[in-house]
Every structure is written in C-alpha cells, then in structure tokens.
Amino acid sequence: MPRYEFRCRTCDDTFEVSRPMAESSAPADCPAGHADTVKLLSAVAVGGTSSAPAPAM
Template sequence: MPRYEFRCRACGDTFEVNRPMREASAPASCPAGHDDTVKLLSTVSVGGGRGDTQPRSGGCCGGGCGCG
C-alpha cells in the first residue's frame, strides 16, 4: 500500500499516511487533529536490479580509441 507524506499547516508536524492509490487525493488530518494539511511531493527511486546500465567494456566509442 502506498505511503503519502503530509504536513500540517497549523502545527508544522509532518506525518505519513498509508492508503490505497484511489484515495491518494483525499485529505488527511494531522495526528494532533488539525484539518489544514497539505500532501508533500516525494521522490521515489525504483531500481531494476542492476546497479549499472552502462556497458563495462568498449568505452565511449566501442574501444577503438583506447578511451575505455
């Protein structure tokens, strides 16, 4: 289940809410009970399993110039 981060404008508290994606836009109350909250943008890094997608041999031009 996705986790969304919110900040309360009243008290400045930052908190997380786990909810289904279909409820991503729904408002959330802060743990102190304030309703004036805003959803924060998050950056997510998703890896494909291989740390490096660049070729290991051949350098920039296939190895013909000796740069790699």
C-alpha cells in the same frame, strides 16, 4: 499499500498516511487533529541491478 506524506500547516508537523491509490488525493488530518494539511510531493525510490553496461559519456 502506498504511503503518502503530508505536512500540517497549523503545527508544521510532517506525517505519513497509508491508503489506496484511489484515495491518494483525499485530505488527511494531522495526528494532533488539525485539518489544515497539504500533501507533499515525494521521490520514488527504485532499486535493482542491471546487466547492461552504463552508457558512454
């Protein structure tokens, strides 16, 4: 299940919430109970290897 990062505007805490992609834009209360939160943009980490040579510069 994907994890989404939120920041509380009241206490400035950053926290993560696991939820289905269909609920990705739903609001989330911070762990301290504040409702004024904003969803943060997160970078996608992609790992792996490739057997193809790197492009020449």
